[in-house]
Amino acid sequence: MSALREFAERWGRRIVTVPLYLALCALVVCSLPLTLLIAATLDLARGKRWPLVRAISFVALYLCCESAGIIASFFIWLACLGAGRERFLRQNFNLQRWWAGSLYKGARRLFDLRILDEGAEVAGGGPLLIFLRHASLADTLFPAVFISNAHGIRLKYALKRELLWDPCIDIVGNRLENRFLRRGPGDAERVGELMENLASDEGVIIYPEGTRFREAKRERILEKLSQTLDADLFEKAKAFRNVLPPRPGGPLALLEKNEGADIIFCAHTGLESVVDLRDILRGTLISRAIRVRFWRVEFEAIPKGRDKQLRWLYDEWAKVDLWIGEQKASLIEDRQHAVR
Numbered sequence: 001m002s003a004l005r006e007f008a009e010r011w012g013r014r015i016v017t018v019p020l021y022l023a024l025c026a027l028v029v030c031s032l033p034l035t036l037l038i039a040a041t042l043d044l045a046r047g048k049r050w051p052l053v054r055a056i057s058f059v060a061l062y063l064c065c066e067s068a069g070i071i072a073s074f075f076i077w078l079a080c081l082g083a084g085r086e087r088f089l090r091q092n093f094n095l096q097r098w099w100a101g102s103l104y105k106g107a108r109r110l111f112d113l114r115i116l117d118e119g120a121e122v123a124g125g126g127p128l129l130i131f132l133r134h135a136s137l138a139d140t141l142f143p144a145v146f147i148s149n150a151h152g153i154r155l156k157y158a159l160k161r162e163l164l165w166d167p168c169i170d171i172v173g174n175r176l177e178n179r180f181l182r183r184g185p186g187d188a189e190r191v192g193e194l195m196e197n198l199a200s201d202e203g204v205i206i207y208p209e210g211t212r213f214r215e216a217k218r219e220r221i222l223e224k225l226s227q228t229l230d231a232d233l234f235e236k237a238k239a240f241r242n243v244l245p246p247r248p249g250g251p252l253a254l255l256e257k258n259e260g261a262d263i264i265f266c267a268h269t270g271l272e273s274v275v276d277l278r279d280i281l282r283g284t285l286i287s288r289a290i291r292v293r294f295w296r297v298e299f300e301a302i303p304k305g306r307d308k309q310l311r312w313l314y315d316e317w318a319k320v321d322l323w324i325g326e327q328k329a330s331l332i333e334d335r336q337h338a339v340r
Contacts, residue, residue: 002084005290005309006242007039008163010174012171013165013170014021014170014171017166017167017169017170018070019073019228020069021063021066021070021167022051022070023062023227025060025063025064025066025067028056028059028060028063029060029142030317031064032056032060032064033052034075035056036053038294039053039055039056040050040052040053041233045248048283049283049286049287051280051281051282051286051324052281053172053280054110054111054280054283054286054336055277055280057110058107058110058111058244058280059277059282060104060108061102061103061110062103063310065099065102065106065168066166066167066168069095069099069168069172069289070167070168070171071216072095073092073095073168073171073172073175073251074089076091076092076095079091086206087177088175089154089175092172092175093148093154093176095172096144096172096173097144097148097149097285098149098174099168099172100141100144100145100148100149101144101145101149103141103155104141104144104145107138107141107285110289111285111286111287112286113128113287113288113289113290114288114289114290114293115290115293116289116290116291116296117146117291117292117293118292118293118294119293119294119295119296120146120294121148122174122264122294122295122296123151123214123232123264123294123296124151124152124153124197124201124202125151125205126153126199126200126202126203126261127198127199127200127201127202127203127206127260127261127262128147128153128202128204128207128261128262128263128264129203129204129205129254129255129258129261129262129263129264130143130203130205130206130264130265130266130282131206131208131246131251131263131264131265131266131313131316131317132149132205132207132208132265132266133207133208133209133243133266133268133307133320133324134207134210134211134212134213134265135211135268135269135271135272136211136212136271136272136274136275137210137276138274139268139271140270142266142268142292143157143205143266146262146266146292146294146317147203149206152201152202153202153203154176154199154201154202154203155202155203155205155258156176156177156178156194156198156202156203156204156205156300157173157179157204157205157206158178158179158181158191158205158206158207158250159173159178159179159180159181159302160183160211161180161181162180162184163180175290177194178194179193179266180192182240187249187250188249188250188252188253189253191206191249191250191253191254192253192254192256192257193259194206194254195240195254195257195258196257197260198261203261203264204254205266206251206254208246208247208250208251208317209243209244209245209246209247210244210247210250210312211244212314213242213244213272214327215245217244218240220246221237222234222238222245223239223246225237225245228275229337232311232320232322233310233311233314234317236314236315237314238323239318239321240317240318241321242269242320242321242325242328243317243320243321243324244316245270245317246313246317248310248313252306252309252313253288253308253312253317255302255309256306256309258299258302258312260299261299262296262297262298262299263296263297263302263316264294264295264296264297265294265295265296265320266292266294267292267314267319267320267323267324268290269290269294269324269328270288270289270290270291271288271290274288281286292326294321294322297316
């Protein structure tokens with residue numbers, strides 16, 4: 001895409017999203033006394049654990065974080081005029097950390113979430129490549145919370161372009177060194193660019209599946225892979241039950257240009273049934289136990305060569321699949337014991 005077209009598309013989008021989000025925030029916050037009263041009445045009538053009250057409160061929190069982020073991004077731009085690119089990047093990185101951390105803490109308290117993390121300490125010290133399972137919009141907060149906020153690692157993201165309709169992600173995300181992908185030819189090359197000049201306090205994050213897991217998607221992907229993968233890899237792909245087979249383009253582009261970064265794998269479970277706002281309104285998220293597990297592969301242990309790296313990636317992704325399956329089985333067993 002030409003620079004002129006990109007500029008026109010970006011500002012055409014922002015002319016819509018920025019006023020819209022600011023207006024929505026004002027409307028939602030001003031109407032909170034009434035909407036919370038109605039929501040509380042409905043929740044009491046249904047005898048549930050305040051799902052509507054919690055959901056409306058979270059929407060208000062999200063819109064407030066968006067509005068605060070939009071306003072703060074303007075003042076950061078103003079304050080950093082002539083101050084140098086490094087200071088500008090650092091201030092925007094700090095704003096991103098605040099935004100993600102505020103949403104995470106707010107969701108955890110509002111929905112009474114239990115976050116059980118295992119191995120998060122291994123994400124300290126870069127440079128890093130982070131391969132993260134994708135099951136819900138909520139898991140996009142995990143890297144900022146467990147890696148950036150916890151260890152000060154400045155992350156570069158490979159994200160789908162649709163997320164640019166969130167104005168904070170659009171404004172701050174485009175100031176930082178991220179890539180927003182159209183899911184077409186050239187994506188792998190753009191993802192590989194994230195490895196350029198990767199510093200010791202930086203990391204690159206990608207979702208190898210490319211989209212959220214759904215059984216129907218898994219079937220469609222397997223049908224396509226049956227025509228392209230060799231028999232051994234296709235058997236590995238068919239064995240996945242809880243994750244989609246990784247799309248090789250982006251991950252292999254990162255591995256090809258990797259000159260010393262360790263790999264962090266992140267598996268998680270507990271968010272599979274929380275897809276959109278309707279699930280939140282139904283109370284699906286309330287009192288959820290969300291388990292997150294990290295493990296690290298040293299740079300020296302990563303094989304060389306595209307074919308070996310692809311097979312290695314499938315083997316590591318099988319560990320993600322196995323761990324999720326174990327967590328689901330454990331949850332079913334716990335529920336059976338509770339019934340008895």
